[in-house]
Amino acid sequence: MAILSKIRERSMFLILVIGLALFAFVLDPSTISDFFNASKVNEIGEVNGETISRQEFAEALDAYKAQTGNRVSEMQAAKTVWNNLVRQKIYQTQLKEAGITVGDEDIFKAVCDNPSIQNDPRFQTSGIFDKNKLKEFLATIKEENGQTWKLWQNFMTSLQSGLEKTTYDNLVAAGLSASLKEGELQYLNENTKVNAKYVYVPYTSIADSLVTIKRSEVENYIKNHEGSFQVDASRDIRFVKFDIAATPEDEAAIKIELAKLLVDAKNDAGIEVKGLRNATDYAEFFEENESDLALNDNIQYKVQVPQIIADQIFEGKEGDTFGPYKDGEFFKLSKITEVAQMPDSAQASHILIPFIGASSAGADVTRTEDEAKKMADSLLTVVKANRSKFADLAKELSSDKGSAEKGGFYDWFPYNRMVPAFRDFVFEGKEGDMGVVRTPFGFHVIKVDGQKNFQPVVKLATFGRKIEASEETENNIFQNAETFAQELSKGTKFDDAAKAKNLSSQPAVGLKALDENVPGVGNEREIITWAFGADVNEGDYKRFDVDGGYVVAVLTGKTEKGLMPVEKAINRVRPILLNEKKAELIEAKMNGANLDEIAKAAKQSVRNADNLNMQSPTISGVGYAPKAIGAMVNAKENELYNKVAGDRGVFAFVVTKRELPTKLDNYDTFRKRIANNRKNKTYQMYEAIKKASNIEDNVSSFYGIQ
Structure with missing residues (x-):
């Protein structure tokens, strides 16, 4: 039934597409080509005014898939390729503005410096890398313009992108130094200790119910902090899953x-x-x-x-x-x-004689399989006549270098460690047996050195039939999904329909256009594509055939790219606004000319704290308090500071003692630490440039989502 359902859905889609195409062609045959050649159809994005075409993206996508051996999913590949193209164009723009170009000579030098190229025998003369041979090779494959040249182009493009990034990072890092004065300030800031008396009123002293947060306040906060609340387009759904399971x-x-x-x-x-x-x-x-x-x-x-x-x-x-x-x-x-x-384990020694085509056979192996067999048989004759020669012959002739150094010896190993033919000879034979065995690696001259822990074993023919739902059960489950969908078509609310049939519904919130996984369902790209359909509105529903069953989903929310909606942001903003309002209420009570008066007004006590510093910004009984300790470290001694809003409450304090660290002869160590820390922030540098760039991302259109 699941397959028939898919055919029905695809058939309607195909009929619609073909019908529209024929209708367009009847009206004007040129409209079809005009449609597919339209600039918007041929573009999937833009970076600082530079277009990224569908063709450029498709070629980069194919190259990336080939490079990864198709081991990544389509959407993972798409996201990576898009980010790579954006990064490449941003760095190119930055270098161009700086008057720097990564040219062909730079790229060729990077190719030549690559260890895999230098060690390739095709580009060597007498075992030494020959740049001219590489040039001749590239010229030849470029003229042929085949698949090999395309792979090399992709390789060199990858090198170019890496060079551009490194060049820009180095350029910026060269200007990110630090002064000795900065090093001194860093040292003082980290190692200055203060003792203080303080009054602390935690935000938890005021119940949340006493503070009112208005929607307009959340909205204003979001607008005043736009940079922290930018979001991509997303969709929310609820769904019921009908699992096909055996009864x-x-x-x-x-x-x-x-x-x-x-x-x-x-x-x-x-x-x-x-x-x-x-x-x-x-x-x-x-x-x-x-x-x-x-x-x-x-x-x-x-x-x-x-x-x-x-x-x-x-x-x-x-x-x-x-x-x-x-x-x-x-x-x-x-x-x-x-x-x-x-036995459950054994010891054995072997001499491995490989032949042309054997697994792990080196390029220097020239003997045929027959020749290898004859050599192994000859060695067996020798070691049977004189067992003491086995270790020396293994060291001299065995291609298994790991064991050859030990005279071909393998210490105790379990039954399943070795390849079957080797294993069977050692475990089914007797201690002291010698013989020749062929495996994918070549011919082994084997000597059974030891066996231990003998126990019963069996050969077992185990026939299995997977427990799967019958056709009747699958039809019933399909019908249940259809019936549920029909209830929705009558106008019944999704949750009401689920409750009436005692079905469990689940949410999937924040699905992105290029996501593949639907939490609770799995890799079901079709559901995400549907949710982003231009004609799909909140409240719309659809039944899907999924792996192992069916899903009926309803679209519950649409978030467009831009500023996060109030409903989505409220859980983040509410705690911030709560603390701000609580701080105002607390500060209104913290009045007085000294700590004792403030403590009395706030119904708190005056506390003592010793040896506070910014390296460990915590206060006993308060916890993590970097804002308060930062204020104390920079405050004047014996002066009252009141209404200082911290991370967990409001403080009033007086610094009673400040202990400066011992002066150093030189602060170069701290200067270098600051400079290195700045230079290591290449990712943050790129993110800052990216944030300042004008980027239009329409990759989803490549997959039919407008």
Whole structure:
């Protein structure tokens, strides 16, 4: 039903698009090309008046995906590419204004300085990097103008962007020094200590209910702090999810179906087929009966078998069957196909002889597979005749350098550490056995040096059927989602409809145009695209087919790009305004000519604080108080300061003692610290430039969101 639903939705969309296109063509065939060539269609953004075209963005997007091996999602790639293009154009503008250009010679030098280029044999003469060979190579691929040249262009563009950023950062950093006087002030500010007497009235002394915050006050605060309340366009939704999950009846049906596979039965053609109990060709049994689990033919220790029946399995014998039993997301049948005793760890030595094409074979390997086999067989003959030669031959001839240094020796290792052929020889053989084994790495001359902790092991054929909803259950869930959507079409409010059907609704707030994930649903880009549709208004709803079920969503809020709406900002602004108003109420009470009078008026006590400093701006009994301590450090001694609004309350104080730190002969250490701190703020520098730039971001239009 889910697939049919998607086809129905896509069909209507395609019919509409084709119909509009044909209608436009009938009116004027040129309108189609005019539409797709229109400047607004071909642009997705602008940085300081410089356009970023769809083509430029698309090419950069393809290059980035290729560079990352398509390991990032579409939207992640889009965001990264857009930010890279913006950064590139901002730095280019800044350098141009400074009269600096990153030219072809700079880029070529960066290419030549790249270690991967210098170490590439194609660009070397007698093992030494040859700049002329690189030039010849680039000239050749440029003339061919193929995919290779395009990749190199992307590489050099990336280098250019890095050079532009580094050049600008260095240019700015050169002017961000610091004076010795600044170093001295920093030293004094950090190390001056003060003792003070103070009166403190916390904001919590006034109940929130005694303070009224008006909507207009929140609105004015936002306008007066516009820089802190700029937001991108976003959408809010509420949704109900209808999960497609197997019912108890579905599970019972799966279990019955699986139980039938234990015994022999006749198929539709009347031919008798073996059940798992009598089957001997397990690969065929798994394939014919469409197991949802692959056949595992490996030896298994007790901790590796399904733990729900582990005890029964290891009390059983070869040929015993178990199940059907539920294990996680599957119902399973298991049959013991082999019982043995095996160590849980072993020691072994080996000599690895690789051949052309073997995994990890170096460029210097020239022997064929037959030649490698003959060499390994010869070595086996030698070491069987004289075991003492094994370590020396491994050091001399084994390509596994890690073990060769130790005479080919591997200390105790578990069953699953080595590749299967190597593992099987060591664990299924006996201590002292020697032989030749082929693996993807080449031919190994192996000597079993030790085995310990022998215990029972089994080979187990475990057939599985995933627990999934039946077609009937899926149809019922689809119908539930449809019925809920129909209730909304009748004008029933979303929350009322959910409550009436005892359904749980969830919010997803602040969805951005290029988001992919809907919290509570997962990666469902279609929902976000719908929410940003130009014709979708608050209160509109839609049913979506999602992974594992259906979602019915309603648009509950639209926030356009610009200043944050009061409703969105109130939770941030309200605590600030509360404290400001509480400070006014507290200050009105803190009257008096000295601390005792102020304390009496404010119904507080006079407190003492010693050794306060800005390196650790806390006051015992108050907590973090940088504003108050900053005021104390810079206050005059024995002078009253009143109505000082701090982070957590209002202070009145008198500094009773100021202890200056010992003077230093030189403040260069502090000067350097200030200078280095400034120079390390390249990210903040870029963000400041970006904030001052005129940037128009319409990347969402690339994905059909206007």
